[in-house]
Amino acid sequence: xxxxxxxxxAVTIPPGPREARLRSDAPLRPARLGRARDGFALPSLHAxxxxxxxxxxxxxxxxxxxxxAVGLRIVVLIAxxxxxxxxxxxxxxxxLAHAVVPGTWHPAGYPxxxxxxxxxxxxxxxxxxxxxxxxxxxxxVYGLVLRLGARRWLAALAALPVLLDxxxxxxxxxxxxxxxxxFLLLGGLFVLFSRETVSARRGATVGLLLAAATLTRTSIxxxxxxxxxxxxxxxxxxxxxxxxxVAAAALGGYGGWYAAAHGSFGFDDWTGIYLYGxxxxxxxxxxxxxxTEARLCPAQPVSQRAKNxxxxxxxxxxxxxxxxxxxxxxxxxxxxxxxAISVIEHQPVDYLxxxxxxxxxxxxxxxxxxxxxxxxxxxxxxxxxxxxxQDNYHVYFANEGFNQHRITPSPDPALMGPLRTYQSIxxxxxxxxxxxxxxxxxxSLGLVRRRSGRRQARWACLVLAVSAVVLLLSPSLIWGFSxxxxxPLLVLLPPAGAVAADLTLDTAARRRLGGRSPAGExxxxxxxxxxxxxxxxxxxxxxxxxxxxxMQSEAE
Numbered sequence: 068x069x070x071x072x073x074x075x076x077a078v079t080i081p082p083g084p085r086e087a088r089l090r091s092d093a094p095l096r097p098a099r100l101g102r103a104r105d106g107f108a109l110p111s112l113h114a115x116x117x118x119x120x121x122x123x124x125x126x127x128x129x130x131x132x133x134x135x136a137v138g139l140r141i142v143v144l145i146a147x148x149x150x151x152x153x154x155x156x157x158x159x160x161x162x163l164a165h166a167v168v169p170g171t172w173h174p175a176g177y178p179x180x181x182x183x184x185x186x187x188x189x190x191x192x193x194x195x196x197x198x199x200x201x202x203x204x205x206x207x208v209y210g211l212v213l214r215l216g217a218r219r220w221l222a223a224l225a226a227l228p229v230l231l232d233x234x235x236x237x238x239x240x241x242x243x244x245x246x247x248x249x250f251l252l253l254g255g256l257f258v259l260f261s262r263e264t265v266s267a268r269r270g271a272t273v274g275l276l277l278a279a280a281t282l283t284r285t286s287i288x289x290x291x292x293x294x295x296x297x298x299x300x301x302x303x304x305x306x307x308x309x310x311x312x313v314a315a316a317a318l319g320g321y322g323g324w325y326a327a328a329h330g331s332f333g334f335d336d337w338t339g340i341y342l343y344g345x346x347x348x349x350x351x352x353x354x355x356x357x358x359t360e361a362r363l364c365p366a367q368p369v370s371q372r373a374k375n376x377x378x379x380x381x382x383x384x385x386x387x388x389x390x391x392x393x394x395x396x397x398x399x400x401x402x403x404x405x406x407a408i409s410v411i412e413h414q415p416v417d418y419l420x421x422x423x424x425x426x427x428x429x430x431x432x433x434x435x436x437x438x439x440x441x442x443x444x445x446x447x448x449x450x451x452x453x454x455x456x457q458d459n460y461h462v463y464f465a466n467e468g469f470n471q472h473r474i475t476p477s478p479d480p481a482l483m484g485p486l487r488t489y490q491s492i493x494x495x496x497x498x499x500x501x502x503x504x505x506x507x508x509x510x511s512l513g514l515v516r517r518r519s520g521r522r523q524a525r526w527a528c529l530v531l532a533v534s535a536v537v538l539l540l541s542p543s544l545i546w547g548f549s550x551x552x553x554x555p556l557l558v559l560l561p562p563a564g565a566v567a568a569d570l571t572l573d574t575a576a577r578r579r580l581g582g583r584s585p586a587g588e589x590x591x592x593x594x595x596x597x598x599x600x601x602x603x604x605x606x607x608x609x610x611x612x613x614x615x616x617x618m619q620s621e622a623e
Contacts, residue, residue: 129209129223136205136230139489140198140239146448146482147240147464149191149474153445154461157242165470169325171336171397176283177244185469190242197239197246204250204558205230207257212562214261215524217569225565229557233490237448238554242465244283245554251280252287253558256534259294260527270298270306274313282321285334286552289537297530336397339404341546343388344380346410346418348372348438354413356406363387363406374438376547377459425548426539429556430501434494442549448487451480500535500556503564507532510567521573524566531563 123130152158156173163170163178164185170178184192205226212222229235229249238245255276258269265273277294280287291314298307326332343363352364365372365379365387373379380403383389393399411418436443441458455463464476511529513519535556542552 126209126219126223128220129226132223132227132230133202133205136202139231139236140201142482143236143240143448143486144191144194144198146479146486148477148479149189150194150465150476151237151241151449152463152465152467153241153243154455154463158467160242160244161467161469161471168328169321171329173244174282174285174334175321175324176279176281177247180247180283181469188469190465190468190474193242194240200246200250201229201235201239204253207253208558208562211253211257211260211527212565212569215527215566215569216521217524217566218572221565221569225561228495228561231493232495232557233448233486233493234446234495234550235554235557236486237446237490238551243551245551248280248284248287249555249558251276251283252290252555255280255294256531256559259297259530260523263523265298265301265303265306267305267309270303270308270310271313273306274310275317278314278317281318282334286538286541287555289541290534293530293534293537297526301526336400338545339400339402339407340380340388341376342407343403344376344378345421345545345547346407346414347379347387348374348376349414349417349421350406350410351414352410354409356409359393359402360406360409362390362393363402376438377442421547422540422543425543426536428497428548429539429553430497430504432496432498434550436548436550438548442551446550448483448490450487451478451483495557495561499564500560503560503567504532504535506567506571507560507563510570513570521570524570528563528567528570531559535559535563 159170159172160178160181163173163175164181167178167182169175181193184196208226208229209222212225213219217225255273258276259265259273262269273294274291277287277291281291295307295311295314298310322332322334325334329336347363347365349369350364351369352361356364379386379388388399388403393402434443441460444460445462449462449464453460453462453464455461464478466474466476468474507528511525511532514522514525514529519525538555538559539553542549546552
């Protein structure tokens with residue numbers, strides 16, 4: 068008996084994912100028509116809302132912090148438009164950007180950043196970009212902590228300091244290198260830890276970003292060593308090779324450019340001057356010194372000397388280093404370095420005590436300075452009636468623009484009072500930095516045990532914590548203390564502390580669960596909940612026609 072022929076609809080092959088979206092029996096909406104004709108279509112507003120809605124619900128805490136951070140930065144921009152300038156530093160940066168040469172005082176990283184922005188002719192563009200960098204750093208911190216497996220609320224808290232810290236907001240408004248330095252540093256560490264494996268290309272990117280940060284602020288140089296040791300200990304040989312090659316090429320190329328401009332390989336020509344200011348407050352000089360070095364010994368007894376190293380390194384009227392007859396600035400730099408080395412060799416305990424005291428200062432409560440109160444005042448939002456030349460305060464409403472043009476600032480005094488009040492309350496306390504450092508180092512001890520979980524997160528805690536320590540030691544060894552130098556802690560220690568806290572919570576949860584992974588337990592419960600709340604999808608008419616029951620009915 069001949070089998071009856073089946074209708075064409077009954078033997079149609081079940082549609083695949085793309086064919087199911089383009090069924091002939093489905094109405095063609097404009098977006099669907101665009102896909103059928105062009106292969107793609109812009110998502111509709113309704114589809115965009117459906118995507119954004121769940122994202123905001125899942126990341127609502129960070130989104131709230133982000134909105135507040137944007138609002139605060141707008142207020143700061145209006146209050147101190149078009150920016151703030153620290154007289155000598157800002158002038159040097161703008162001059163180097165105009166001449167496009169490596170400087171003997173500051174490296175050329177920040178001036179090179181200013182060069183393309185100078186094409187706009189508007190100094191305010193710089194602070195706008197720096198405030199955008201501040202927002203971007205909050206996003207990077209949040210993303211980094213999430214990629215390391217931490218809970219969302221901990222990741223949001225980790226981003227809170229860099230988003231809302233008042234000293235961060237203040238420094239972003241200055242024409243200074245601090246914001247760019249932190250941004251490049253965080254960018255390099257984000258690329259390093261964004262994935263478990265570090266490819267050769269990723270290693271090269273990390274090397275480029277950290278080298279650029281070093282050429283913006285030379286205090287970042289020790290972090291290059293820390294990251295290199297991390298790649299070596301993790302066995303990432305190809306990444307280590309490209310990392311070292313790119314970093315060496317960038318730093319060596321800059322050193323060659325510096326040599327072509329100034330006659331010797333290097334990055335700056337002020338280290339000896341700063342070292343002299345570091346040791347002059349406690350130098351007893353009761354040991355053998357050359358006649359020229361002996362001229363640098365301050366006349367006052369140690370107990371009566373100024374404890375401010377900036378006085379000895381910069382004050383041309385009272386510092387022995389700037390007395391007549393000591394030669395050019397370069398010769399004074401060499402002489403100051405020789406004097407400082409002699410003092411350190413004969414007074415190592417005094418030097419070490421000064422370095423450790425300044426390093427510990429970053430972890431103490433409050434905002435205070437005993438030796439240099441003027442430096443502390445510089446990084447607070449200025450009052451409407453500032454006196455730049457009083458006590459070497461040197462902070463101005465921006466009056467020097469690009470290409471040595473004078474500009475007229477237009478600040479809003481009405482907003483300055485509330486910002487100054489905000490800054491007196493909302494800043495990251497030193498003990499919080501200390502807690503994050505201790506927590507990060509503590510969870511790093513788990514790397515000793517081979518079977519410890521989330522090793523990538525533990526390695527990240529170790530690298531972030533060690534990087535924070537060497538970043539504080541670097542200026543303490545050469546320059547001394549300034550809250551300005553502690554700004555990179557905002558992008559290093561809070562994320563390290565958040566990941567450490569998450570690892571601690573996981574350990575406590577694992578003990579409650581009898582050894583099961585809390586992350587796995589959360590995932591299992593979410594999957595069960597998803598299966599229990601998902602309704603079965605009814606088959607379409609077209610797919611129903613291909614089922615065996617439909618084919619039999621059609622045959623009869």
